[in-house]
Amino acid sequence: MGRWEPDARGRLANAALELYSEHGFEQTTVAEIAKRAGLTERTFFRHYADKREVLFAGSGQLEELLVRAVADAPESAAPIDAVAVGLDAISEVFADRRDHARKRQAVIMANAELHERELIKLASMSAALADTLRRRGVAGPAASLTAEAGVAVFKVGFERWVAATEQREMSQLMRESLDDLKAVLTGR
Amino acid sequence: MGRWEPDARGRLANAALELYSEHGFEQTTVAEIAKRAGLTERTFFRHYADKREVLFAGSGQLEELLVRAVADAPESAAPIDAVAVGLDAISEVFADRRDHARKRQAVIMANAELHERELIKLASMSAALADTLRRRGVAGPAASLTAEAGVAVFKVGFERWVAATEQREMSQLMRESLDDLKAVLTGR
Numbered sequence: 001m002g003r004w005e006p007d008a009r010g011r012l013a014n015a016a017l018e019l020y021s022e023h024g025f026e027q028t029t030v031a032e033i034a035k036r037a038g039l040t041e042r043t044f045f046r047h048y049a050d051k052r053e054v055l056f057a058g059s060g061q062l063e064e065l066l067v068r069a070v071a072d073a074p075e076s077a078a079p080i081d082a083v084a085v086g087l088d089a090i091s092e093v094f095a096d097r098r099d100h101a102r103k104r105q106a107v108i109m110a111n112a113e114l115h116e117r118e119l120i121k122l123a124s125m126s127a128a129l130a131d132t133l134r135r136r137g138v139a140g141p142a143a144s145l146t147a148e149a150g151v152a153v154f155k156v157g158f159e160r161w162v163a164a165t166e167q168r169e170m171s172q173l174m175r176e177s178l179d180d181l182k183a184v185l186t187g188r
Numbered sequence: 189m190g191r192w193e194p195d196a197r198g199r200l201a202n203a204a205l206e207l208y209s210e211h212g213f214e215q216t217t218v219a220e221i222a223k224r225a226g227l228t229e230r231t232f233f234r235h236y237a238d239k240r241e242v243l244f245a246g247s248g249q250l251e252e253l254l255v256r257a258v259a260d261a262p263e264s265a266a267p268i269d270a271v272a273v274g275l276d277a278i279s280e281v282f283a284d285r286r287d288h289a290r291k292r293q294a295v296i297m298a299n300a301e302l303h304e305r306e307l308i309k310l311a312s313m314s315a316a317l318a319d320t321l322r323r324r325g326v327a328g329p330a331a332s333l334t335a336e337a338g339v340a341v342f343k344v345g346f347e348r349w350v351a352a353t354e355q356r357e358m359s360q361l362m363r364e365s366l367d368d369l370k371a372v373l374t375g376r
Contacts, residue, residue, distance in 0.1 A: 078375045116308050123307045141344050141365060146372045148340035156332045177329060182373050184334045187266040 009047045011037040016054040017100065020107040025051070025114060055104060055114065059121040065089055066125065067132045079138045083129065083150035084178060090154070091171035098161070098170075105162045126151040153177045197235045199225040204242040205288065208295040213239070213302060243292060243302065247309040254278055254313065255320045267326045271317065271338035272366060278342070279359035286349070286358075293350045314339040341365045 015036035019028040030051055034044045048054050069089035073082035094101060108114045129147035138146065157177040161170045203224035207216040218239055222232045236242050257277035261270035282289060296302045317335035326334065345365040349358045 080372055080375065116304070119307055119311045120304050141348060141368055142372050144344045144347075145340060145365065145369045148343065149337070149369065149373060152333060152336035152340060155336065156329050159332075160329060177333065180329055181333045181337065184330050185268055185337060185370050185373055187268065 008037070008039055008043055012039065012044055012047055013054055013057070016051065017103050017107065020055075021103050025107055025111050052114065052117065055108065056117060056121060059124075062090060062093070063121075063125045063128050065093060067128050070129060070132050071135065073136075075136075079133050079136070079142065079146040080149065080178075082133070082136060083146060083153075084175070086129070086150065087154060087157070087174040087178070088171055091169070091174055094161075094170050101158075102162045102164075105159075122151055122155060125154070149181060153181055156180075196225070196227055196231055200227060200232055200235055201242055201245070204239065205291050205295065208243075209291050213295055213299050240302065240305065243296065244305060244309060247312075250278060250281070251309075251313045251316050253281060255316050258317065258320045259323065261324075263324075267321050267324070267330065267334040268337065268366075270321070270324065271334060271341075272363070274317070275338065275342060275345070275362040275366070276359055279357065279362055282349075282358050289346075290350045290352075293347075310339055310343060313342075337369060341369055344368075 012033060016028070016033045019032055019036060028051065030041055030044050033051065033054075034041045037044075048057065066086040066089065070082045070086040073085040077085065108118050126144075126147045129150055130143045133143040133146055153174060157170065157174040160166055160173045160177065161168075166173070200221060204216070204221045207220055207224060216239065218229055218232050221239065221242075222229045225232075236245065254274040254277065258270045258274040261273040265273065296306050314332075314335045317338055318331045321331040321334055341362060345358065345362040348354055348361045348365065349356075354361070
């Protein structure tokens with residue numbers, strides 16, 4: 001990237017999300033995204049493989065962040081508490097991005113193919129989380145089940161956080177969702 | 189379907205699974221499936237939209253069965269116990285199909301696209317389950333969380349059931365997986 005394109009990547013992402021929100025994902029072209037960002041198509045393709053990639057470029061980083069936080073949780077932490085540490089780490093990253101996240105969520109829920117892609121990213125997160133828990137010594141199905149529970153909490157907590165009228169912080173909603181999951185499972 | 193093709197659908201499904209197991213999903217053609225089943229391609233396409241559909245034709249029925257069992261569970265049953273009734277109903281259907289299920293699982297896990305399709309079917313199951321729980325009066329995020337927990341138990345219980353050396357019944361493995369999930373969440 002040249003010095004004359006400060007944060008080209010971020011500008012392209014914002015322009016893309018604006019256009020997807022205004023005209024729909026399918027109706028938007030890479031040429032329009034580049035134009036809105038004041039950049040060229042060539043620059044777009046230096047940063048993203050295609051227009052779908054703009055929406056999912058952050059998923060890999062999110063997974064890494066979650067996995068690292070869970071791996072680094074105190075050795076004495078129970079598996080589900082290590083996962084809660086991971087959810088806290090994710091919540092910090094999202095703190096200032098609620099408006100962006102709401103727009104992205106609306107775009108994704110409006111398109112079946114994007115929604116499927118999102119589900120696949122969440123499944124990848126669950127598999128990575130299970131691997132991390134196994135490396136922490138969690139044996140057998142408990143690793144997969146704890147990982148699935150963590151991703152379920154993330155999914156539901158995230159949906160609550162991006163809901164139109166919701167004002168509470170993500171970290172609080174994740175904690176509440178985890179408590180809710182414990183409650184429904186134990187019938188309390 | 190003419191009288192001269194008794195259980196053409198089942199014969200095509202078995203022939204397809206055999207060929208996918210022997211040569212791989214990608215390498216198998218519809219012409220080969222029809223030939224192995226002793227039928228024509230035209231008959232194949234009367235039963236299935238394409239060769240992928242053969243593997244997922246049962247997913248819709250499975251979801252219906254689960255949803256109906258949960259909807260019909262005793263009114264007094266806690267949400268997670270209604271889900272357990274649904275998992276029992278599924279287990280009955282699979283009882284005699286372990287060999288078929290093992291082969292299908294191996295084919296699906298060997299192909300990224302099929303694996304993604306399977307994840308999407310599971311997500312659809314979770315959404316249908318959450319809707320059913322809402323109709324049973326389960327409010328707010330508890331419906332989604334209970335549904336996600338149910339699908340997590342199904343996923344992990346199913347993986348245990350198709351494992352090469354596993355001999356216990358699916359219903360038992362589902363119950364154990366649910367107990368394991370409760371245990372990891374409550375730290376017991």
